[in-house]
Amino acid sequence: MSKSLRKAGGLVIYRKVFNEIQYLLLQASYENHHWTPPKGHLEENESDMDAAVRETEEEAGLKLQDLCVDHHFKKTLKYEPANKNFIKQVVYFLAYLTNPETPVKLSNEHQSYKWLSLQNAKEHAQYPEMQELLDECDKHLKL
Template sequence: MYVTHILGHVDPGESDWETALRETEEEAGLCEKDLEIHKNLNKTLSYNVNEKPKEVVYWLAKLKNPNTAVKLSDEHQDFKWLPLQQAQEISGFEDMKILLSEFHEYAIKLEGNKNVE
């Protein structure tokens, strides 16, 4: 199972990497020790939020134990593990569809062409 950075805001004095780790733990209950993070594969997406530019950095990560429980914060109602095409459809954004495809291709290479979802 592969996951990417969970959206959030950068706190003062925080790096993008520190934000990714903090937000992932706050929003999904997953900490760095739960994940095999591929620091060499990241991608930045840029978009506007409330008419202000925002950049979000995503990293490819795999749950070390696929049975690890996700614990959503009160800000969220649900989560899903989806195959690539469904994840792309639900994202609704072209740049996110491309990111998911690139990360998926990289994950397949890492797993030695096993079926990666």
């Protein structure tokens, strides 16, 4: 039996504080309490970008007007969640939080959030695909 594909969109959000780039990671309220950028499943007829923006507002309280989306960065992660009968495909975009003081307001889907340097973000993000994504974002920002 072939596994179904579940599509999602997300934003890797960063801010600059004293010239240091910090990435926003949210800690899930469920299962293994993993850390990821805001992301979520596409709703009917929704684009990857629309889902990414909607989920960021729902999960972190950050609206599109708070962000500057970098349309030159797009990365697709595909993986098989453990003990699930589907393949997940998440398209991530990169977005800058224009005012670093903008508060994050978590939904009940997450229990915590942190703004982290690249190295700390990679330590929190336990999956190699997420660590690689963060490296690629950082490399893109330093071009």
